[in-house]
Amino acid sequence: MSTEPAESPTVHGKPRQAAVAAWIGSALEYYDFFIYGTAAALVFNKVFFPDSDPATGTLLAVATYGVGYAARPIGAFFLGHVGDRFGRKKVLVFTVVLMGIATFLVGCLPTYAQAGVLAPVLLVVLRLLQGLSASGEQAGANSMSLEHAPPNRRAYYTSYTLSGTQAGQILGTAAFLPVAALPEDALLSWGWRIPFWASAIVVVVGYVIRRRLDETPVFARQAATAGLARLPVVELFRDHWRAVLRVICASLIATVSTIFTVYALSFAVNTVGLDRTPMLWVGVLANVVALAALPLCATLADRVGRKPVFITGSLGCAVLMFGYLGAIAAGNYVLIFVVGIVMFGVVYSATNGIWPAFYGEMFSTQVRLSGMAIGTQIGFAIAGFSPTIAAALDGEDGTSWVPVAVLTAVFCLVNVLAVASGRETYRVPTEQLGSEPAAPSAARPVTA
Known part of the structure; x- marks a missing residue:
């Protein structure tokens, strides 16, 4: 552990x-991340893999979506170390x-017609x-x-991260609504590029917002008193490996998101032949509902515990x-909207x-970012390839959707077992999180 002096921690x-x-x-x-998924489902099979038959082209395009998840565990080790050693900011x-x-x-990438195999490689x-x-x-x-x-509102405040994620998915999907309405030639030549170019604002806006944010008082206090781990990952796997394994298994719930966002959209448009515009609207409306549902579910978890809600x-x-x-396979737009919004907007x-909150509360301050990053990103990497697995499971004609639903249910049940076997943490003071045993305080914490 490092004993280097640090600035005085912020009290509040x-x-x-x-x-x-x-x-x-x-x-x-x-x-940024979600516009890629939408483009992979609607465009990339024709722009970057045009020499393949339609089914193979779709499979390859969806596979490139999963590649982003494959990089996540590697990045989690590096960024987890940086965050726990030098700060969250x-x-x-x-x-x-x-x-x-x-x-x-x-x-800005060239298409396959312009650059050949170099185009998908760069992608x-x-x-x-x-x-x-x-x-x-x-x-x-x-x-x-x-x-x-x-301490008594950790789930509520941390839920804003996921509310932001849902808002990003809304923006990403909505950005493709006018683009998807373009004539096919315009869509495949220049239209699909517009949502990607619009991400230029991310560099400026995101940088300014986050540069102004203070480091957390808990991290600052840890640095000023007990010190920070020189090798957080070593400490993580020595003292918290069970929590890492639990987070990996619990994170498989992300399969619901990847199947809903990528596979179901591709299944509806490319296999069943449904119109892409209403299918994009399902995602938009479900995420709008989720913006309200997320803080409500988090508030409930602050009152009754993480595990029952999860x-x-x-x-x-x-x-x-x-x-x-099943609603998509039947081509029933009313059921598609109702079930899609209830499932992804409310239940998910x-x-x-x-x-x-629940994953972060499994770890101490010294290894929290590493534990969350490594655990979730390994689980998310598996979930990220679920659309590719699903595309292989639904048969050569792409109509066997039941195995895909079974696959999703199996991942959900793994999540249930992982969450049920974990410790309830909603009454544990922040300073005691990740300790063994983490006993709850006698009285409920008071809002600062």
Whole structure:
């Protein structure tokens, strides 16, 4: 452990400032990340893999979406170390700049017709950079907001990170609504590039917002007193490996998001033949509903505990995915909208609004960002390839959606087992999080 002196820690946190910074930064960051998923489902099979048959081209395009998740575990080790050794703020500034640059460059890429195999190769490289950025984004923002929050409202304030993520998905999907309405020639030549070029604002806006944010009082206090771990990852796997494993398994719930966002959209448009515009609207409306549902679910978790809310959401998603994919296969737009909005807007929010606090509360300050980053990004990497697995499972004609729903349900059940076996942490003081045993305080903490 380092005993180097540090500046005096801030006594009181700034939960609102930290939450707003997390929200805005995550919205900008995940706008970039999600427009890639939409483009992979609608455009990239024709722009970067035109020589393949339609089914193979779609599979390859969706696979490039998963590549971004493959880079996440690698980035998590690096950015986790930086965040736990040098501060949360440095990670947040780095991630938003890298994501903005990589996404802008995707919009500048030549097509396969212009550059041959070099085009998809460059696409994969930029997707890897996106994944590297995303590997530290949520863990950094969650650690920042959790450590600024009063003890009895940690779930509420950390839920702003995921609200920002949902807002980014709304913006990313909405950006493709006018683009998707373009004639096919215009869409494939220049239209798809516009949402990527718009990400230039990420570099400027995100940098300014996060440079102004203070370091967390918990991190500053740790640096000034007990000191910081010189090698946080070593300490993490020595003392907290069970928590890391639990977070990996619990993070498989992200399969619901990747199947909903990428596979279901591709299944609806490319296989069933549904119009892409209403399918894009399903995602927009579901995420609008989620903006309200996330803080409500988080507030409930601050009152009754993390586990009951989390587990209810996971089981609900396992059931509703059958209804959503079945509605798409039947071509019933009314059911598609109703089930899609209920599942992704409301039920999935019961998991999405809780995990930023629940996962972070499994770790001590010295290793919190590393633990969250590594645990979630390994789980998310598996979830990121679920659309590729799903595309392989649904048969050569792409019509066998039931195995895809079963796959999603299995991942949801793994999440349930991981969450159920964990410790309830909603009454544990922030300074005692990650300790063994982490006994709850006698009285409920009072809001600072």
